[in-house]
Amino acid sequence: MSNLELPVLEPEAVPCCAPLSSAELSVGDSVTMAAMFKALGDPVRLRLFSKVASAEGGEACVCDIQDVGVSQPTVSHHLKKLREAGLLTSERRGTWVYYRVAPSVVAGMAALLDLDR
Amino acid sequence: MSNLELPVLEPEAVPCCAPLSSAELSVGDSVTMAAMFKALGDPVRLRLFSKVASAEGGEACVCDIQDVGVSQPTVSHHLKKLREAGLLTSERRGTWVYYRVAPSVVAGMAALLDLDR
DNA sequence: CATCTGATTCGACAAACGTCGATGTGCTGA
DNA sequence: TCAGCACATCGACGTTTGTCGAATCAGATG
Numbered sequence: 001m002s003n004l005e006l007p008v009l010e011p012e013a014v015p016c017c018a019p020l021s022s023a024e025l026s027v028g029d030s031v032t033m034a035a036m037f038k039a040l041g042d043p044v045r046l047r048l049f050s051k052v053a054s055a056e057g058g059e060a061c062v063c064d065i066q067d068v069g070v071s072q073p074t075v076s077h078h079l080k081k082l083r084e085a086g087l088l089t090s091e092r093r094g095t096w097v098y099y100r101v102a103p104s105v106v107a108g109m110a111a112l113l114d115l116d117r
Numbered sequence: 118m119s120n121l122e123l124p125v126l127e128p129e130a131v132p133c134c135a136p137l138s139s140a141e142l143s144v145g146d147s148v149t150m151a152a153m154f155k156a157l158g159d160p161v162r163l164r165l166f167s168k169v170a171s172a173e174g175g176e177a178c179v180c181d182i183q184d185v186g187v188s189q190p191t192v193s194h195h196l197k198k199l200r201e202a203g204l205l206t207s208e209r210r211g212t213w214v215y216y217r218v219a220p221s222v223v224a225g226m227a228a229l230l231d232l233d234r
Numbered sequence: 235c236a237t238c239t240g241a242t243t244c245g246a247c248a249a250a251c252g253t254c255g256a257t258g259t260g261c262t263g264a
Numbered sequence: 265t266c267a268g269c270a271c272a273t274c275g276a277c278g279t280t281t282g283t284c285g286a287a288t289c290a291g292a293t294g
């Protein structure tokens with residue numbers, strides 16, 4: 001990946017897109033959306049995302065979710081990917097860093113997959 | 118990818134899964150679902166999928182959708198990936214091969230991303 | 235300040251991926 | 265039967281990815 005400061009998609013900047021069944025995706029939108037799907041395209045990342053999404057109070061600190069069978073640096077690496085894709089946000093509070101899902105972004109992905117309209 | 122005959126997921130075999138917000142994904146389910154998200158995690162593949170999903174009559178032959186900026190073998194390769202992930206089905210009719218989306222599989226992905234329940 | 239703990243960054247490496255041109259396969263029609 | 269078109273497979277390639285251990289950064293606490 002060309003990691004010269006990946007732009008970390010803003011939660012607001014996701015009016016993308018109409019359902020796939022309704023219209024063909026533009027080249028630009030396909031790049032944007034593919035990056036999001038790709039972020040969920042790894043089992044470890046999907047489990048981390050799942051742990052955050054299903055956590056009490058909608059958030060979880062890294063220490064609560066890092067038991068996924070890989071080393072702690074690898075967990076951190078995956079969480080960064082999810083952040084860069086715009087799917088998670090993070091906030092440091094004292095010693096711990098808390099992660100939350102970005103609901104609008106995830107809703108955008110779900111809307112894209114809604115084939116019934 | 119370890120391509121020793123990838124099992125080509127059955128459209129029926131996808132009662133997976135409950136929304137991510139409701140419960141943590143199992144290891145097995147995370148592998149299954151990640152493979153699907155990964156299939157949509159490439160811009161070219163997402164555009165091909167989009168072209169099929171938005172096609173007249175719900176299907177398209179390769180010749181109708183192969184104008185995505187890569188070579189014909191590459192298009193074929195990507196369509197195979199989408200088939201293997203269970204997202205598309207294909208059928209040969211005479212000279213042409215027609216692709217359709219597997220609605221239940223895509224619906225399963227959308228359901229997983231539904232955070233509002 | 236020194237030290238401990240939680241989390242990120244760095245550097246390296248094998249495996250997987252996306253792409254291509256060449257070749258193979260399946261069907262149609264002359 | 266043979267030429268031609270549609271599509272898939274093969275073999276090779278540079279790039280990206282997932283993983284690790286080591287090092288570093290950031291707060292908290294003695």
